[in-house]
Amino acid sequence: MAPTPVRRAIAVFLLTALLAPAACKSAGPDPIFAGPDVSPTPSASPSPSASPSPSASPSPPAVKSLQWYLDKAPKFGPAPAPHRVKVPESASAMWLFKVPTTNKVAFITIDDGALSRKPEVIEFIRQAKIPVTMFLNSPAATKYTAYFKAIQEAGGMVENHTITHTSLKGKSYDFQKKEICGSADKLEQLFGRRPTLFRPPFGNKDATTLKAAHDCGAQAAFFWTQTVDKGIVRYQTAKKVVQPGDVLLMHFRPALMDDLLGALNAIYKSGLTPALLEDYIG
Ligand SMILES: [Zn+2]
Numbered sequence: 699m700a701p702t703p704v705r706r707a708i709a710v711f712l713l714t715a716l717l718a719p720a721a722c723k724s725a726g727p728d729p730i731f732a733g734p735d736v737s738p739t740p741s742a743s744p745s746p747s748a749s750p751s752p753s754a755s756p757s758p759p760a761v762k763s764l765q766w767y768l769d770k771a772p773k774f775g776p777a778p779a780p781h782r783v784k785v786p787e788s789a790s791a792m793w794l795f796k797v798p799t800t801n802k803v804a805f806i807t808i809d810d811g812a813l814s815r816k817p818e819v820i821e822f823i824r825q826a827k828i829p830v831t832m833f834l835n836s837p838a839a840t841k842y843t844a845y846f847k848a849i850q851e852a853g854g855m856v857e858n859h860t861i862t863h864t865s866l867k868g869k870s871y872d873f874q875k876k877e878i879c880g881s882a883d884k885l886e887q888l889f890g891r892r893p894t895l896f897r898p899p900f901g902n903k904d905a906t907t908l909k910a911a912h913d914c915g916a917q918a919a920f921f922w923t924q925t926v927d928k929g930i931v932r933y934q935t936a937k938k939v940v941q942p943g944d945v946l947l948m949h950f951r952p953a954l955m956d957d958l959l960g961a962l963n964a965i966y967k968s969g970l971t972p973a974l975l976e977d978y979i980g
Pocket of ligand 1: 809810859863899900
């Protein structure tokens with residue numbers, strides 16, 4: 699006998715109720731674009747080890763291997779020579795949604811760090827030569843330093859996203875400075891370079907944030923122009939195309955491999971090349 703619709707509805711409801719707290723608890727992802735949040739991946743199979751063996755056996759499409767992503771990734775020509783952005787003398791960090799450039803480039807940024815760190819991401823970034831900027835929370839960077847260092851060694855850059863991922867807007871200068879400088883100090887200690895860029899959690903900021911960011915060593919603070927989640931690029935404007943200087947935001951979430959691939963495809967289809975944010979600013 700099939701379960702009655704009512705019984706099935708109750709089961710679905712209970713399951714949803716059960717899963718909801720787990721999804722919300724992930725302090726990392728910015729709730730602005732939480733949508734139907736990260737479902738706890740029932741990863742029956744352990745993540746494919748990022749073994750450097752070139753003879754990785756072809757895997758079924760259900761389990762997408764590193765090689766599958768490498769094969770699917772568009773092949774870009776060399777990025778144009780970067781033009782550095784002129785940062786005006788100011789007591790505050792510059793606030794930017796995108797990089798003011800006419801170069802046919804776009805930028806990939808990955809935020810947070812506490813929620814998910816797939817090992818294959820490191821090899822994807824290294825082998826596909828994906829330029830990435832990581833805006834990290836310092837406790838995650840402290841706990842998983844080896845992981846983020848590996849991405850740094852693959853060409854990625856580490857930048858600042860506060861200590862506790864608290865919304866800074868409206869908070870006192872001392873509070874904001876503690877969040878921003880405290881994280882910058884730690885990230886500098888861990889990665890050997892003081893962050894020169896800052897992204898406020900949830901994109902929430904005020905004039906105090908930009909002042910504190912400047913005082914902690916940031917030249918610019920960034921919002922974004924597109925978000926990428928579960929491999930899908932969401933555009934902030936009606937024109938569904940990546941434009942020169944655009945900044946794509948994704949997170950260290952379970953679907954980051956798909957997000958990176960989605961971003962690369964969107965950039966490629968728009969006739970652009972991915973470039974490193976720090977070659978332009980910071
Ligand atoms: Zn964040």
